[in-house]
Amino acid sequence: MYRTCIFCSADLGANEALEAFPVGRRVAFDGWKGRLWAVCTGCGRWNLAPMEERWEAIEQADRAFRDTRIRVQSENVGLAKLRDGTRLIRVGEALPGELAAWRYGDQLVSRRRRYLIAGAAAGGLGLAAVSGLMAVGVGGGLMGLWSVFVHAYEEKQATRVVHRLSAAESPTGREVSIRRWHVLGAQLAAPGSDGIELHVPDVSRKDRKTDGWGRPRFADEEVLVLPDAQARLVLGRAMVQVNRKGASRDRVADAVELLGRADGAESYLRDAARRESVLGRRKGMEARQLTPIASLALEMALHDEQERRALQGELGALEAAWRQAEEIAGIADALPDLPPSDPPRLILPG
Structure with a gap:
């Protein structure tokens, strides 16, 4: 060999x-x-x-x-x-x-594990701090401070940038920062038979407005419409935030089953766009909000399409190489099997 x-x-x-x-x-x-x-x-x-x-x-x-x-x-x-x-x-x-139903599900399970570990660690530290100060009689005030700290942390996480569009590539003609809380109100759309769109509301605002339950409120002050290629790029990053808690293996299996009923990952993406699905909680659009299972399936479908597009770029070169190799193989396999030749002998004089 x-x-x-x-x-x-x-x-x-x-x-x-x-x-x-x-x-x-x-x-x-x-x-x-x-x-x-x-x-x-x-x-x-x-x-x-x-x-x-x-x-x-x-x-x-x-x-x-x-x-x-x-x-x-x-x-x-x-x-x-x-x-x-x-x-x-x-x-x-x-x-x-x-349809691809593949190892990307393992990443979702690992993400859930990391989320639970981080949450348990933060909760343990908070509990230890509260217990220690309650022992000296100041625990009540600390509970209020802890709530303020948690709220401030959540606000900071919500305003983190998911994707930044330069002025040259932005439909608005200026640089736009799409933040985590923006994507929770984003909505898919199907402009026709050609690809998908992603509508991101309130991109002119950095800080979010919330209702009495802490849920973001969207005023549609400036809706950014991202065409197909940009929509897929931002959507791929956005779904990681939407599914930041990861998933159990049972939920991953349910998402795979949901994908399996679609005619491929691309078909699943387009169906979600035709339904004008909303990525997160948005007042007045609850009926269009993706379920947790559908959110997982959408992230997996996006990842699948990225893998397929990467592999697709190799097929043209491979087909040309195969045709050349096939000509050589056809000649080689048509050659008759020759019997092994006798080893050389040394003939001594006399």
């Missing part, structure tokens, strides 16, 4: 995904024709594997490709990214489309 590229002699690397063919960080296969390649990350050329090393590895690669949720496909070539970072390139007719 070779370890270096036959074209440029660069190290092909190794993978842990294919036990029968642990060569290469990029592995291409054609199950129909029985061909297997290790793709050089240096020169990009496809190194055809020997015939005897192919079949078991092709079966493993095909199973791994089908089981992988992060993948994109064109008519002739599919690309998948495995957990260990290995890229699998599948040559042949595209598989039926399948």
Whole structure:
């Protein structure tokens, strides 16, 4: 089994995904024709594997490709990214489309764990401080001070900037700062068949106004309308704030199920836009507010589309490389098997 590229002699690397063919960080296969390649990350050329090393590895690669949720496909070539970072390139007719429901859910579970730990630590410190001062008779006043501190902390967090638009890219012609409390009142919209929009209210105000329950009030003083590309960028950052508490594995499973009923992540995004969904609590728009499960699903769908767009950019180059490699493979596989030659002999005189 070779370890270096036959074209440029660069190290092909190794993978842990294919036990029968642990060569290469990029592995291409054609199950129909029985061909297997290790793709050089240096020169990009496809190194055809020997015939005897192919079949078991092709079966493993095909199973791994089908089981992988992060993948994109064109008519002739599919690309998948495995957990260990290995890229699998599948040559042949595209598989039926399948919505990605993938490891991003683990990030949501970890986020929930961090949120609970931070909350418990803050609560413990506050309780310890109150208990200590109550012992000396000043606990009542401290409770009021603690409430003021908590309110001030929440206000500071609410005014943190999620995204900043420069004057050149801002529809208003001036720099705009979108803060955490702004995105909780933001609303999706569908301008037509072409993409989505995000409507962000009150962007001219830095400090939020609240009702008696501490919920932000939106006056629609200046609604910033972000077109498709900008909307997706801001929305991706905004949903991290909306779902800042993370989620349990059960809720992640419910979000995955909700995504599974949609016709792909992009379809889920567009459906949310057509419903004019609101990201957070907003008076008068309660019926359009995303549920906690729907919020998780929207964040996962956005992440899925980012992964797919990144992989999509590689498909054109891969298809051109595959056509060239296929010509070489067709010639190589058509060569007859030659019997091993006899070893050289030394004939002594006399």
